[in-house]
Amino acid sequence: MELLVFVVISTIAIASALGAILVKSPIHVMVWFLGFILSVAASFFALKADLLAGLQLVIYAVAIVVFYVLVITTIPWEKVKMFEGFYKKEFVFALPAFLFTVGASIYLVINSRLSNLRQPLPKDNVSALGTVLFTKYIAPFELASFILLIAMIGAIIFGKEKANG
Amino acid sequence: MDKYYLLLGIVLVFIGIFGIIIRKNLITMLVATEIMLNGVNISLVSVSHFLGKVDAQVMSIIVLTVAASEVAIGLGLVVSIFRLKGYEASEEITELRD
Structure with a gap:
């Protein structure tokens, strides 16, 4: 299946x-x-x-x-x-x-041996992901918001140039 | 089973690179970039499923934010380029390619 x-x-x-x-x-x-x-x-x-x-x-x-x-x-x-x-x-x-x-990548991946550390994923995906995101990875999360802020400023600048010229 | 999803992600990244190499249209090249980012996402999620940890999914969320900002900036640049070049064609914009 x-x-x-x-x-x-x-x-x-x-x-x-x-x-x-x-x-x-x-x-x-x-x-x-x-x-x-x-x-x-x-x-x-x-x-x-x-x-x-x-x-x-x-x-x-x-x-x-x-x-x-x-x-x-x-x-x-x-x-x-x-x-x-x-x-x-x-x-x-x-x-x-x-x-x-x-x-070549099909050959390599099919013949590779992945690690045996197979653990079951947590039942509640959303709460597990939220817990990890807001504790362990809080610094990359804040950096991502900063990237979005810079992208927003850049898009506004492009739009202003179009409006003026 | 996870191997196959990893393989799917790798193949999608190569399809994206192939699209960027061969196409002339700027919007299609941006779409090929999106295909590459989605291939990376599938690889990350398959590794997360394999290891039983959600850490890789956090990185996948960060890839999503980068993709959103890339679209905002990239499409702004495309419209600006078309306006600047006088709506000719994107095959003339080869300053970085040649």
């Missing part, structure tokens, strides 16, 4: 990730990307990370995708080329390297 769930999730994830980087129109890219995000959230549920799956749905599938679509609609596509093609030479050279690295 677990294997079946994994096969379904990974097929959808890899297919929609490849679709997102290969289709032409930016709006179609966003649709493929939305499918990718949903499959990633499903894999978080399968790995018993409930809080992260919820955050994935709320932050990625709602906030970030809507933000992308908003920006895509503000670009005047009658002046900008919708599809600019691929870098041909890079494609020819990158494809064998991509296939080789994927094959």
Whole structure:
């Protein structure tokens, strides 16, 4: 049963990730990307990370995708080329390297021996995660909020420049 | 079982790198970056499931915040570049690539 769930999730994830980087129109890219995000959230549920799956749905599938679509609609596509093609030479050279690295990592991971420290995850994922987040990792948490503050200031500065010029 | 999820994360990171290398469109390149970040998240969560500790999920939350700020800054830059270059095409923006 677990294997079946994994096969379904990974097929959808890899297919929609490849679709997102290969289709032409930016709006179609966003649709493929939305499918990718949903499959990633499903894999978080399968790995018993409930809080992260919820955050994935709320932050990625709602906030970030809507933000992308908003920006895509503000670009005047009658002046900008919708599809600019691929870098041909890079494609020819990158494809064998991509296939080789994927094959090598599949070989290495399948033949690797992970540690035997298998402990069951805590029953209540949200309370366990919150406890660790607000005690042991309080400094990275504060740093993350600082990163968000800097990003907000930067976005405001970009917006002001557009309004003035 | 966790090995396979780890493998899925690694493959997704490589797909993201591949997308950044081959595409010309700036928005698609940002989406490829997001795919890479999600691959890292899946790897972290599978390791957390394997070890039975939630520490890796905390790092995954921090990756989520970095992704949110990356989208805010990156899309602002994309719109600014299109405005600055006079809405031509993003294939002309190759100062850092060449």
